[in-house]
Amino acid sequence: MSFLEISDLKVHFSNRGSLFSKKGPPIKAVDGIQFSLEQGQTYGLVGESGSGKTTTGRAIIGLNAITSGSVLFQGQQLAAGGLRSHAGFRRDIQMIFQDPYSSLNPKKRVLDIIAEPLRNFEKQSAGEEKRSVQQLLEQVGLSPESIYKYPHEFSGGQRQRIGIARAIALKPKLIIADEPVSALDVSVQAQVLNFMQDIQKELNLTYLIISHDLGIIRHMCDHIGIMYKGRYVERGTTADIFNQPQHIYTKRLISAIPDIDPTKREEKHSFRKAVKVEYEQAYENYFDEDGLAYPLKPVSETHFVALPGRG
Known part of the structure; x- marks a missing residue:
């Protein structure tokens, strides 16, 4: 059994309409992906x-409710029972957020920001807590003397390192990184x-790394899933995706x-x-009549693509 196994994951949101429009069909933000x-x-x-x-990513960590499907983490089902079932796994699954400027509370010192997960899960004295935070700062390449500073006193890259220190404070096994460097200078x-x-x-x-930048994904990842309108258009190893792209959307990226x-x-x-x-002449060959990707079919043991009539 895999460390993390996602099967037929669906996350749908209610479309309540507005004052001048009727309730519409649900918004299928994620519509049956697996990896x-x-x-x-x-x-x-x-x-x-x-x-x-x-x-x-937010559904896996419990920030979005899962409509249906399976999320197995080390053999344990996270999807069943709504968000409450995630409580016991909080320390093993952490998240690095996109914007280091908004993800850190500007009114809190670095000591309190990084110590927050420790306070939630571990009982430490003030001295032990201080030493833990200083060790984490050293681990991410920042001065342990920075514990009494505020976020505005750091650069963007330093703030993201603080966010990473907070994420690894509980020694997690899985980190979900949502656009971890998109807000930073190149x-x-x-x-x-x-x-x-x-x-x-x-x-x-x-790591589960979420990004719009294929260059970053190529540098960091072993396997890749290309998503479009809630579905996969292609997934495979990094070599599969970059050496033999099959779907027009992947090729355009x-x-x-x-x-x-x-x-x-x-x-x-x-x-x-x-x-x-190819995009101008054969776009309709890659998507169904609703503009959605077809179900994935195998190209090889590791490579799958959403094209009709294949496999």
């Missing part, structure tokens, strides 16, 4: 805004991502990645041109 993840691996969920990737993004990889090896962490290698610019330009032509 598995082994301990120590990194899985990437990719898609544009509204694709359902963030809703998926020059800082690589530093934070490399640090996340270092700490993953040190603590044997498992890859074609949008900047290529800084001057020797490959002509090749990338030809690829973008071919993708544009």
